[in-house]
Amino acid sequence: MRLSQYFLPTLKETPSEARIVSHRYMLRAGMIRQASAGIYSWLPLGLRVLKKIEQIVREEQNASGAQEILMPTIQAADLWRQSGRYEDYGKEMLRITDRHGRDMLYGPTNEEQVTEIVAAHIKSFRQLPKSLYHIQWKFRDEVRPRFGVMRGREFLMKDAYSFDIDADAGRAAYNKMFVSYLRTFARLGLQAIPMQADTGPIGGDMSHEFIIVADTGESEVFCHADYLDRDVLARSVDYDGDLQPLVDEWTALYAATDEMHDPARFERAVPADRRITARGIEVGHVFFFGDKYSKPLGATVSTPGGGETAVHMGSYGIGVSRLVGAIIEACHDDKGIVWPPAVAPFKVGLINLRSGDAACDAACNDYYAKLNQAGIEVLLDDREERAGTKFADMDLIGLPWQLIVGPRGLKGGDVELKNRGTGETEELPVDAVLTRLAG
């Protein structure tokens, strides 16, 4: 993409409404435009990141055996009356009336909708287990939206639902999701820590929040330092095998949000030099809730013995749009964003320091073509701006690599490659750069 043609409205100054770093950088980097409180339009750069996150989430969901569907944003109120949540949900649910006077709502979640689908089509234990997910926009009419896309009213969420014959089978489904979440966040470049969450009236240990540590996190979290240097991607996972040992490994050490925190137990379980107290952002939640929705909505199956039973369900969310903000919270410096390579909108920014100079233009066009040919996503800054402006914008939008071409460096035949994260630069022949970036 050529920046001279790209729609990238960067801002030099920080819009006054943005208080936290991810919101500021998303506005300044031209990723989003606020439409109203907690509701945003996604501009090209922001959308590229959103789509990359979405795709990684999708790949890992598929790998775990879940199947993608797509349910509507607008749902019928009757469905929610059956589960009893139409009255319970309160003002956070955006209620709409259609032209016929029917009560509708903009879905804040989809348990009812998916259970209705399963109730209609799954009749026998032989058709289980099933895990279905979708990636869809949700709306929760928060009293006070804030932190940009981290707590908007409209948000993109991956929500998955598992259906099983009994609680034991349900645990297997829960474990699959648990492991796929570990892998998903690791692939996004994040170190997410599963923390025991409140299971409410259901009880049990099958509810975890996945938290990433960032200075600007919303809540205080406590955990064992060992969680911060684990590499879940080092081992391959067999989703058909027994995942319990792996889940146990990830739940053995102490990790709790402030609401579940037990200071005495924390001090007992974790050596003083390994205790971490930090701020955390919730990016995912897995929860097993049995027959809470299947019973009222009639999602029952025939059992091997000829009887009938309500299916056991779990639901599993990942805040896709929230992750864009969360990643920035975890990955930035005072100049701008530092994207983890897997979610970066482009892999490399090719900076022409002297647009209009024949040698620079020719070299940039050559590199640009070669990078594109190699399948490396490149953003070429071919604008007629000064060097300082180009450096500042490129640092702000945080592409992992900067390939810097100017009259000074061009003489030696090498080009300058700069790592956005470390700030290290090196001079390399063009072919070596291509090899480096292709890896």
Next chain:
RNA sequence: CGGGGUGUAGCUCAGUCUGGUAGAGUGCCUGCUUUGGGAGCAGGAAGCCGCAGGUUCGAAUCCUGCCUCCCCGACCA
């Protein structure tokens, strides 16, 4: 939902107390000079001053009502 603010150019903000031709910086356009970390000079375009009503010869400014957005708290992926 309680409390506190805010609304003037794309962005950051003066001007409002004390009514009298709509301002600055930045960004944008033009030209010249510059050119490896947000340049210099000159010229230019750009605003129903949140909306509606009222007071007044005259309202960005005073009064009334409404709306918006932000912050603190309670609440949440």
